[in-house]
Amino acid sequence: MSAALQLADPAATERLAAALADAQPPGAVVFLHGDLGAGKSTLARAWLRRLGVTGTVRSPTYTLVERYPLAAGGEALHLDLYRIGDPGELEFLGLDDAAASLWLVEWPQRGGGALPPPDLEVALELAGGGRRALLSARSERGRAWLAAWRPCEVEGSS
Ligand SMILES: Nc1ncnc2c1ncn2[C@@H]1O[C@H](COP(=O)(O)OP(=O)(O)O)[C@@H](O)[C@H]1O
Numbered sequence: 001m002s003a004a005l006q007l008a009d010p011a012a013t014e015r016l017a018a019a020l021a022d023a024q025p026p027g028a029v030v031f032l033h034g035d036l037g038a039g040k041s042t043l044a045r046a047w048l049r050r051l052g053v054t055g056t057v058r059s060p061t062y063t064l065v066e067r068y069p070l071a072a073g074g075e076a077l078h079l080d081l082y083r084i085g086d087p088g089e090l091e092f093l094g095l096d097d098a099a100a101s102l103w104l105v106e107w108p109q110r111g112g113g114a115l116p117p118p119d120l121e122v123a124l125e126l127a128g129g130g131r132r133a134l135l136s137a138r139s140e141r142g143r144a145w146l147a148a149w150r151p152c153e154v155e156g157s158s
């Protein structure tokens, strides 16, 4: 199961994040693909905001992970593995799979086998001044997530 969307501007990327956040299964693992500047962090930040994160959303470029306790319980993990030297570094972070309500992972291909398997992969690329997003379900609940999801309000410019 997959879906392609045209995101005309950053606000459309933020609407995509909000729509996915509203429909996400608990403990969802989301891999965010795309070159530098594709909009991965924009999507992650808007997703965290939608879940009620009100403080600063820092880029995990150097820390590899930023953690956000959620009002609804558990915590959201935002990872950016662009600068990871070795996937083994992930083990030292002591990330608790069971306590995480959400994983948003930029540059997941650099995590090797140290990450949990994804439910959803989002690939962003530059397209016509905006971005194109390709969503691919990678698990049974990822497929249920996309099947139940209504992206109609996401596309278009604001
Ligand atoms: N749909 C879009 N159309 C145009 N620009 C966008 C879109 N989504 C995000 N951007 C912009 O792209 C730039 C880079 O975004 P960022 O999220 O930092 O990328 P990444 O984390 O993939 O490196 C930001 O200036 C952001 O506002």
Ligand SMILES: [Mg+2]
Pocket: 040, 041, 042, 080, 106
């Ligand atoms: Mg980024």
